[in-house]
Amino acid sequence: MVLMMAPGGTEEMARAVLAEGADAVYIGVMGWSRRGAVFEMSDEQIRRLIDHAAAMGKEVRIVVNTMPSSTEVPMFIERVRQYAGWGAAGFMVSDIGCMRLLRDQVPEAQVHTSVGCGITNVEDVRFLAEQGATYVVLPYRLSVREIAEIRATTGVGIEVFLFKTPSGGKICPGKCMMSSYFSFKRELDEHGKDLFHGSAGRGGDCLRVCQSHWRLNAGGVSLLEDMTIKSNPALWLEELPAYLGAGVNCLKVPGRDRSVELVRDITRLYRRAVDLILSTDNPNLSPFAEPLATCRERWRTERGRRDVRLIGQAEQIARVMPKVA
Amino acid sequence: MFELSTDVPNLQALRGGDYDAFDALYLGDFSCPDYPKNFSSHPETLAEGVRIARDQGKRCYLRLYAVPSNHELDDVRRTIDAAMGLPFDAFEVHNMGLLRVLREMGCTKPLHLGVFGNLYTHETARVLKDYGVTRVYPNPELSLREIRYIKDETPIEVLVQVHGKIPLVISETCFIMENAHQGAETCSFFCSKSHWLTRSQGDWSLKDAGRMTLSGKDLCMIEHMDRLAEAGLEHFFVHGHGEERARVAAVGRAYRRVLNAIAGGEPCETQGLVEALSAFAEMGLCNGYYFESAGQHYVGRP
Numbered sequence: 001m002v003l004m005m006a007p008g009g010t011e012e013m014a015r016a017v018l019a020e021g022a023d024a025v026y027i028g029v030m031g032w033s034r035r036g037a038v039f040e041m042s043d044e045q046i047r048r049l050i051d052h053a054a055a056m057g058k059e060v061r062i063v064v065n066t067m068p069s070s071t072e073v074p075m076f077i078e079r080v081r082q083y084a085g086w087g088a089a090g091f092m093v094s095d096i097g098c099m100r101l102l103r104d105q106v107p108e109a110q111v112h113t114s115v116g117c118g119i120t121n122v123e124d125v126r127f128l129a130e131q132g133a134t135y136v137v138l139p140y141r142l143s144v145r146e147i148a149e150i151r152a153t154t155g156v157g158i159e160v161f162l163f164k165t166p167s168g169g170k171i172c173p174g175k176c177m178m179s180s181y182f183s184f185k186r187e188l189d190e191h192g193k194d195l196f197h198g199s200a201g202r203g204g205d206c207l208r209v210c211q212s213h214w215r216l217n218a219g220g221v222s223l224l225e226d227m228t229i230k231s232n233p234a235l236w237l238e239e240l241p242a243y244l245g246a247g248v249n250c251l252k253v254p255g256r257d258r259s260v261e262l263v264r265d266i267t268r269l270y271r272r273a274v275d276l277i278l279s280t281d282n283p284n285l286s287p288f289a290e291p292l293a294t295c296r297e298r299w300r301t302e303r304g305r306r307d308v309r310l311i312g313q314a315e316q317i318a319r320v321m322p323k324v325a
Numbered sequence: 326m327f328e329l330s331t332d333v334p335n336l337q338a339l340r341g342g343d344y345d346a347f348d349a350l351y352l353g354d355f356s357c358p359d360y361p362k363n364f365s366s367h368p369e370t371l372a373e374g375v376r377i378a379r380d381q382g383k384r385c386y387l388r389l390y391a392v393p394s395n396h397e398l399d400d401v402r403r404t405i406d407a408a409m410g411l412p413f414d415a416f417e418v419h420n421m422g423l424l425r426v427l428r429e430m431g432c433t434k435p436l437h438l439g440v441f442g443n444l445y446t447h448e449t450a451r452v453l454k455d456y457g458v459t460r461v462y463p464n465p466e467l468s469l470r471e472i473r474y475i476k477d478e479t480p481i482e483v484l485v486q487v488h489g490k491i492p493l494v495i496s497e498t499c500f501i502m503e504n505a506h507q508g509a510e511t512c513s514f515f516c517s518k519s520h521w522l523t524r525s526q527g528d529w530s531l532k533d534a535g536r537m538t539l540s541g542k543d544l545c546m547i548e549h550m551d552r553l554a555e556a557g558l559e560h561f562f563v564h565g566h567g568e569e570r571a572r573v574a575a576v577g578r579a580y581r582r583v584l585n586a587i588a589g590g591e592p593c594e595t596q597g598l599v600e601a602l603s604a605f606a607e608m609g610l611c612n613g614y615y616f617e618s619a620g621q622h623y624v625g626r627p
Contacts, residue, residue, distance in 0.1 A: 067445040067464070070474045096421070097448025118443065120392045120497065123422025130425075131452060141497070146395055175392075175441050176494040180466055181540055181620035182529050198619065199466055202445070213525040216505055216533070218518045223505040226525060229538075318529075318619060 002249050004274055005061060005159075006267045009039035009256035014049050014060075016264040017253070021271030024059035025049065026092065028256065029079060031193040033063040033092075034116070036204040039257045043082075050087045059089040063256075065114035067095050067201045069194060077101055084109050094174075094201070096131055103132025110134045112159060112250075116201055118174030122150050129156045135250050140164035140233070144242045151247030159250035160243060162270060163233040163299075176200055178229070179207045183314035198317060205257075207314035211307045232303065235266065235296050237288055241277050255299075257306060262298050269295060327554070327584045330484075331563040331573055332388070335362040336370050339377050342570040346577030347563075350378050353388035354566065355419055355439055356495055356537035358400065359512040365390050366400060368407030375411045384414045391419035391441045392497055398426065405430055415460070418442065424456040435459040437484065440492050445471075450479040460484055460560065465491050469615045473556045482560060485553060487546040488576050488602070489564030490532055490539035491613055491620055499535040519567065521607075529621075530608045534567050541608035542621055548595040549612075550583045572605050 006022035008014025014025045027049060028040040041049070050060045062083050068076055076098050080091055090110030093099045094117055102111055112135040113119070113128050125136050135157035138147060151158050180199040187195050196203030210229040217223055235254075253270055255263040269291050277283045330349035333339045344350060352374050353365030360366075364374050365388050378385040387408050393401050401423065408416065409432055416432070418424055419439035427436065437460040438444055438453055444463050453461065460482040463472050476483040501515045509515075516535040523530045523541075530541030544564070546553065553561070563580065565573035579598045586593030603610055609623070616624045 067443070067466075069445070069471055070447040070478060073446055073448050094443075095446055095449055096452050097446045097450070100452050101448060116443075117421075118392075118441075120420065121395045121398055121422050123398065123425050124420065125422075127421040127425050142395075175443065177464075177466055177491075177620070178493050178531070178538065180614070181491065181493050184466075184614070184619035186617050196466075201443070201464075202466060209529070212529075214522045215525060216520060216522055218505070218515075218520045223520075227504065229500075229522065229531075318621075 002244060002251060002274060002278065004251045004253070004271065006253040007256035007263055008041070008049065009035065009258070009263070010260065011041070011045050011049065013256075013260045013263055015052065016260055017267045018053055018056055018058055020264055020267040022058070022253065022267055024061050024089065025053060026061045026063055026252070026256075028063040029083075031189050031191065031195055032066055032076070032079065034065055034114075034200065034204070034206070035256050046083060046088075047086050050083075054087055060087070061090040061092065061110070061112065062088045063092045063114075064098075065092045065094045065116055066196070066203060067116070068098065072193060073098060073101070075191070075193065077105055080106055080109070090134075096128075099128070099131045099133065113137055115161070116174045122146075122154065125150055125154050125156055129154055135159045137161065137252075144239070144246045147243065147248060148246035157250055158246075158248045159252055160248050161233075161252050161254055162237075162266075163235045163254045165231055165233045174201070176206075179209050179314065182209050183207050183317040185317050185320075198314065205310055205313075207317075208307045208310045209314050212311050232300075235292060235299060237270075237273055237285060237292050240273065240285075241283055244274075244277055258299065258302050262295065262302060265291075266295050326559065326588045328384070328560045329563070329577065329580055329584060330384075330386075330560070331565045331577060333364075334360055334566070335364060335367070336374055336377075337362065338570065339374055343574035344381060344383065344577070346574065346581040347383065349384035349386065349414075351386045351388050351417060351562075352378065355388040355391040355417065355441075356492075356566075357499070357516075357535055358390055358397070359499075360516075361514055364388070365404060368404045371404075371408050371411055375413055379412060385412070386415045386417055386437060387413045388417040388439065389419070389423055391439060392495055393420060393423070394497065398422075402426060402430065405432065409434070418458070424453070424458070428456060432457070438462055440465065440486075441495050444475070447475045447478040450475055450481050454479065454481060462486070462562070465493075465620065466614050468617045469553070469556060470617075472558070476557060483558060484560045484562050485558050486544060486564055486613070487550070487553070487561045487580060488544055489568065490542075490566070491544050492537055492564070492566075493531070493540055493620075494538045496536045496538075500533050500538070501535045516567065532567070537566070539566070540611065540613075540620060542611040542623075543602070543606035543609075544613045545599065545602050545606070545610040545623070546612065546615065547579060547583055547598050547602060549615075550580070550595075551587055554587050576602060576605070
């Protein structure tokens with residue numbers, strides 16, 4: 001069984017991806033997931049979507065992957081117990097303490113480690129399994145052989161994003177604080193949750209400062225001009241048969257902050273590709289090459305627009321100086 | 326009463342530096358195994374390193390590589406194996422998997438959680454205590470209020486960075502080699518020269534150390550040390566990665582003077598010290614996230 005999860009950045013998107021064949025939709029809780037509020041859900045929407053998915057024989061998994069304050073942990077537990085009671089099948093979590101509390105207090109829930117856990121090796125996977133993780137997201141750079149070994153030796157479910165960064169480089173998200181270093185705003189919502197705006201790990205959007213225009217110099221000598229600090233991930237497909245053969249059992253379609261139309265088309269493409277791979281030993285994926293290339297280009301365009309918007313927010317917030325403590 | 330510590334990457338820096346102001350030394354560069362003769366990846370240097378530090382009367386901690394991949398785990402095991410029989414006071418760990426490795430290897434030394442351990446809550450600190458962690462370095466994004474909560478409610482020792490550039494992001498590969506020296510197959514210690522990332526608009530800066538990106542500005546808490554002490558914090562860290570040794574020594578002396586005054590219940594004028602430390606900071610000073618703002622701001626100053 002391979003679980004294909006797709007994003008529900010909005011209620012319309014959630015319904016669209018379930019209709020296109022996703023087995024589960026993952027949705028962020030307002031103030032508790034690594035996206036801005038417009039791509040997160042209210043409790044009312046979450047309950048409605050859980051009922052909608054259940055009527056289709058499908059699942060909702062809840063993204064609560066921000067790093068909270070210690071004083072917010074009771075609120076975290078209260079929320080996840082509520083969603084589990086409504087029928088949510090699983091949760092995406094980053095904070096290890098919250099993960100263990102979830103394991104102890106909602107033992108029936110599937111627990112996905114978020115990319116924020118920053119796994120780099122098999123011992124990380126074992127550690128997270130001890131805290132209650134049932135699925136782990138592995139870094140892009142692990143080989144198929146390493147994935148197979150981890151699956152075989154740990155027994156933990158393996159989740160992979162259907163987009164990846166082609167090279168190594170900075171570990172993002174999970175161990176990056178560049179956004180909040182330049183631009184960070186703390187404010188409470190109506191439930192008392194700190195939104196930590198500007199922190200990639202704690203709050204809503206990472207403000208993508210790495211995608212601004214940078215110069216690299218050393219000793220007063222300019223080495224590179226007009227560069228970004230980090231490369232961007234791209235949708236991928238070609239290696240999917242090998243990944244599934246290695247035991248990957250959860251696929252995650254990205255795009256919670258993309259357009260409904262793009263995410264619907266991506267979900268449809270991957271549903272067909274996965275069904276083909278699972279139905280034959282030698283799948284011919286060439287018919288997917290052109291639509292995948294089109295999706296990649298649309299993805300790149302939408303990402304560019306989003307980055308400009310977020311960098312603009314970063315600049316705006318950064319201009320506000322803090323008050324004297 | 327207080328412990329002031331800093332980091333020392335290798336024997337050369339240990340022998341050539343002036344660490345009189347410091348009570349404890351974190352040996353090794355956790356970000357890059359290729360750093361020349363790095364304590365963290367050169368077990369043959371550990372005995373001499375810990376001897377020199379001990380002879381100077383310092384407590385001595387070993388930093389383990391922060392982001393080991395599967396094929397690097399055995400190298401880290403070799404370092405641990407060599408260090409377990411030496412009089413290190415603790416090992417610093419950033420990677421959760423290494424907590425399991427240390428337990429499996431029968432390590433009984435205290436463990437410190439490093440800055441990239443991503444500690445945000447007291448509940449996580451409680452989990453880590455079960456694995457032998459006795460001291461945590463909370464994520465730099467936490468405010469003083471949050472740090473104090475973790476210290477009191479876990480309860481656990483907390484290490485607080487008080488000066489130097491803030492570690493902001495870590496990499497598994499070298500940014501400087503990948504970008505400024507494309508085609509270079511081996512490390513030629515390019516990061517020995519300071520590399521700066523500056524936004525084209527000129528308003529933001531970062532210091533790149535190859536496998537770790539640091540804040541452009543120097544965190545400086547010298548005029549707030551009394552406040553940290555009042556919060557019950559006792560373990561303070563000066564981040565010296567990539568800085569000249571004389572500068573680290575001067576920073577240490579400034580903080581030692583303030584800590585001695587606080588310990589003695591005496592007033593200490595810090596304005597002159599702020600000015601002196603400001604002269605070292607190419608891109609200016611900041612307070613990090615301690616006062617609930619963006620890391621780059623110095624609260625109360627332009």
